[in-house]
Amino acid sequence: MFTILFTVFPYLLYGVKINSSSPPHITEKESYVIAGLAITTIGFMLWSFVLNVIGTMYIQNFGIGKALANILIPAIVFVAIIYISFGRLLGL
Numbered sequence: 001m002f003t004i005l006f007t008v009f010p011y012l013l014y015g016v017k018i019n020s021s022s023p024p025h026i027t028e029k030e031s032y033v034i035a036g037l038a039i040t041t042i043g044f045m046l047w048s049f050v051l052n053v054i055g056t057m058y059i060q061n062f063g064i065g066k067a068l069a070n071i072l073i074p075a076i077v078f079v080a081i082i083y084i085s086f087g088r089l090l091g092l
Helices: 002-019 028-059 064-090
Strands: none
Touching: 028 064
16 A cells, blocks of 8 residues: 555656656655655565565465465466566567
8 A cells, every 4th residue: 555655656746747758857855755755665565575475474384485485486477477478469
């Protein structure tokens, strides 16, 4: 939930211009705020991953290696399927 808020905040502040070819004019203070939000978002994502691993270890009674594999292997398979599906369409 917090990650969505921190990711959407710059769009609410600057609108769609944030991804346009000409960058919006932002002040130094605003760029520090955006950098701070990005760092906070990364922190929340890492903490979410850690809690996911700890929860998997606890619920399934796994060690850390099995818990990491249990989380990462489906993600890798998902990315591979998406890459194969859309890679052929895009010529990658």
